[in-house]
Amino acid sequence: MKILLVGASGLVGQGVLKVLLQDAERPGVTLLVRRRSPDVPQGVRVLQVPELRDKALEGLDLGGIDACLYCAGPLPLLLSEAAYREATVATLECVSRAFARANPRGRMIYVSGAGADIRSRLMPLRIKGEAEQVPGRFALATTVLRPGAIRPVQGERSPHRARRALYALAGPVLSVAVRLMPGSFTTSAAVGRCMLAMARAETSGTGMVVVENRQINTFAAP
Numbered sequence: 001m002k003i004l005l006v007g008a009s010g011l012v013g014q015g016v017l018k019v020l021l022q023d024a025e026r027p028g029v030t031l032l033v034r035r036r037s038p039d040v041p042q043g044v045r046v047l048q049v050p051e052l053r054d055k056a057l058e059g060l061d062l063g064g065i066d067a068c069l070y071c072a073g074p075l076p077l078l079l080s081e082a083a084y085r086e087a088t089v090a091t092l093e094c095v096s097r098a099f100a101r102a103n104p105r106g107r108m109i110y111v112s113g114a115g116a117d118i119r120s121r122l123m124p125l126r127i128k129g130e131a132e133q134v135p136g137r138f139a140l141a142t143t144v145l146r147p148g149a150i151r152p153v154q155g156e157r158s159p160h161r162a163r164r165a166l167y168a169l170a171g172p173v174l175s176v177a178v179r180l181m182p183g184s185f186t187t188s189a190a191v192g193r194c195m196l197a198m199a200r201a202e203t204s205g206t207g208m209v210v211v212e213n214r215q216i217n218t219f220a221a222p
Contacts, residue, residue, distance in 0.1 A: 001027040002065045003199060006052070006095055007072030008033065011163070012111055012147075014156040015188030016071055016195055017041075023196060030065065032095070052091045054098070062102035067199035070095065070110045073131075076124040084124065089131045100138035107143070107203060108135035109195045114148040114184070114213055136208055143198040147191055148184040148213040151175065156188050182217045193219040 003020060007013035008031045020029050021041055030045040032052070040046055049056040052072070072095075074087045092110070099106055116128035135142040151167075151174040158164045167174075177185040194216045198209070 001025075001067070001200065002030070003027045003196075004030045004032055004062065004065045004068040004099065006032045006068065006070045007111075009035070009037065009159060010071055010073075011152055011156045011158045012150060012188065012191060013071035015150075015152065015154050016069055016192040017044075018154045018156075019189060019192030019196055027066075027196075027199075030062075032060075052094055054094050057094060057098035060098065062099055065099070065103050065106060067107040067109060068095070068099045069195050069199065070108060073111075076127075081123050081127070085127050085130070088127050089134060092131050092134045093137075096135045096138045096140060100135075100140050104139065106140060107199060108140045109143045109198050110135060110145070111191065111195070112144050112146050114146050116144075116146055132208065132210075141203040142208045143201075143211060144208060145191065145194060145198075145211045145216060146213060147186050147216055149174065149177070149186075150191060151178055151185065151187045153187045153189050178217075178220075183212075183214045186213050186216050187220060189222075190216050190220040193222070 005013060005017060008017050020027060030047060032047050034049060034051060036046060036048050047060050070092060076084050096108060112128045112132050115125045116132055117125055118129035120126040120129060132144045158167060174185060178187055194211060197219055
């Protein structure tokens with residue numbers, strides 16, 4: 001199996017990459033990045049573009065990839081609705097278009113968020129709901145993960161300073177919350193294992209499958 005991972009520098013993407021590399025049947029991994037990391041694991045292919053937009057993606061060799069694991073996306077803090085939609089929906093649309101063009105039978109596994117709904121009154125949840133619909137427009141079989149709060153358990157480091165401080169302070173609380181409230185809290189490892197399992201799952205048609213937080217936690221154990 002060959003996998004395209006988008007968003008590997010974020011906390012969720014870091015966790016997903018660790019799961020892929022530790023898997024007993026390690027899949028071939030290609031990272032689609034804007035900034036190249038100096039410590040790319042051996043055997044991992046890297047495709048670097050200045051931005052995740054149609055023109056930059058056109059010339060990439062994405063053929064032969066079975067699934068795209070999409071973990072990219074900004075925090076909505078301090079962003080206008082238009083800016084958040086551009087970074088969330090438009091970016092996913094460009095990647096989906098390029099991936100579907102090269103792999104019409106490919107599969108998109110998208111990390112959304114708990115409560116995502118196009119009818120939500122909350123801007124971030126409404127836009128996440130819009131984003132969930134995007135891969136289907138390109139006839140891609142789509143699985144959407146809707147995790148709640150994610151506890152990093154594999155040494156992942158958030159690129160956001162405020163979040164790093166929050167995780168450092170709230171680590172013990174999050175550990176308990178994952179056990180007591182499996183419908184609202186999960187771990188980076190569970191998200192990664194769930195995404196890999198969904199990428200490997202047999203599919204029929206191009207409909208959308210939604211995996212809520214409680215279901216994600218069923219993949220917590222290796």
